Amino acid sequence: MNHTFNLITQPWIPVLDMQGNYLEVGLAQALAEADSFQSVAAPTALETAAIQRLLLAIVHRNHKTSSKMEWAAVWQSGRFNQSVLANYWQKWSDRFDLFNPDRPFYQQPTNRKKPVSAAGFFPGLAAADHFNHSVQLAQQDLSPAEAARNLLVAQTFGLSGGCIPAERLSHKAASWVAGMVFFVEGDTLFQTLMYNLLRYNQEHPTTDLSFTEDDRPNWEADGPYQPRNQPYGYLDYMTWPSRMIWLKPETQDGHTVVRSYVDFVGLPPPVVLDPFKFYRKDKNSKNATGYIPLYLNPNKAVWRSSSAIMRLHRDGFRTPASLNWLADLRHIGALSFPLARLVGYGLVVENQTKVILLRRESIPLPLAYLEQSADPEAQADLLFILDMAIKQAEQIGKALSSAIFRLAEIIYPRSRSEDKATKLTPDQRQQVNRIVHTITTVSEYWALLEQPFYQLVVDLPSAEKIQKVQERWLKTAVKTGRDCLAASERRAGQFPAAWKGGVLARNLFEWILRKDGLAEPLPEGEKSAENTL
Secondary structure (H helix, E strand, O other): OOOOOEOOOOOOEEEEEOOOOEEEEOHHHHHHOHHHEEEEOOOOHHHHHHHHHHHHHHHHHHOOOOOHHHHHHHHHHOOOOHHHHHHHHHHHHHHHEOOOOOOOOOOOOOOOOOOEEHHHOOOOOOOOOOOOOOOOOOOOOEOHHHHHHHHHHHHHHOOOEEEEHHHOEEEOOOOOOOOOEEEEEOOOHHHHHHHOOOOOOOOOOEOOEOOOOOOOOHHHOOOOOOOOOOOOOHHHHHOOOOEEEEEEEEEEOOEEEEEEEEEEEOOOOOOOOOOOOOEEEOOOOOOOOOEEEOOOEOOEOHHHHHHHHOOOOOOOEEOOHHHHHHHHHHHOOOOOOOEEEEEEEEEEEEOOOEEEEEEEEEEEEEHHHHOOOOOOOOOOOHHHHHHHHHHHHHHHHHHHHHHHHHHHHHHOOOOOOOOOOOOOOHHHHHHHHHHHHHHOOHHHHHHHHHHHHHHHHHHHHHOOOHHHHHHHHHHHHHHHHHHHHHHHHHHHOOOHHHHHHHHHHHHHHHHHHHHOOOOOOOOOOOOOHHHHO
């Protein structure tokens, strides 16, 4: 059987249409009808991000965005140029065939390593030769569509790990493994791609990805795996071949399936500042850029860093390039849509070889936040107000943690010979922390504040009286903290030490709130919790 699967025409990209229906489309339909689809809606966050990266590379290649006016012309048309795209598909059609015998899409035929089971090619968890440790299957049949999506994930999010130990060959982590990547997303796929379609020419390189005449996407190159330390430009970087993969199609019941593939080393990712990441300068950074990206944190949602991510004018930080670009477009009146979403994609890796968490986080982004003062301390600046709201929530969260620890400290049984007025020994503190672990509600506190924060983000730009919006937020955060402390008290149980601990924990919590100006000041003459504990 002659195996073929052309990504231009065959359905493999999961999308959500405007009626809420899921369907799969090819590259041509995805871009031709981008205004008719809400979004890419792949089974995992990593697949969605990898597909959007590919679509952006294709749109960039076929649409001039070297100036704001060129970008605005595409935006105002409401659609991508179908004539230009049709010519492109025709010219490079054979290079988009997933199973082309000579130049399979984003692959390189090689016999330097034996094929391995496609069971390791589990969607969204690409990780060297141990893609997924949670599902161990001897064999798995992938459809061509599934294989295509996994191929993109491996090239974009593939982890480091051994390849051929005897030859000291190992995979290097792909470019989007380290740190979260951020897209500005809109109500349609067209809007999403346009929001992230950056200006890119000789005068305006994308961060430190210099423009060169040799720049081209991977599939156009005669030698895509030719060794090089730096990409030829933005398009080369967006389609960087971090793995030398070769899918091995077979026939099953008259259909093409992929049961195995060759996974050899590709090109190490170049050391550049990725335009989709948020960075902060760090003198202890181990890479040549001097910056470190924001990583996905299992214990801290991205919204708690949102004011920093959206801040365009701040020394020592690099915001995602799309935010700066959209701010420029909004300044000249080329962008009138008031609301978008800032969406982060990331993964948490254990020992560099195992994905233990992947996540997509979405934050409302009223574009008014991009109209910023050059002074980050300007009182009228919306991001300054948003930053203060986050700091208030952080203070309340710390107060909650302190109160819960106090509750656990009282619950912890100590003998009469032990002086409870003295500090806890290291062993006692360890035991108290175990109690804290069983009764804490700090994670619930942050989860409960997520939706109120999103409402705050949306309300601030249009509020007639910003102070009222701020007061409502603070009231919500304080109430949430109190409710969570009460829940911790219930978890502690019903016995004398727990009752006493609950009273002292509440006293401490309220005292901290008042001390930090988050609640009404202490009435004159009232003893503080600090003096009664």
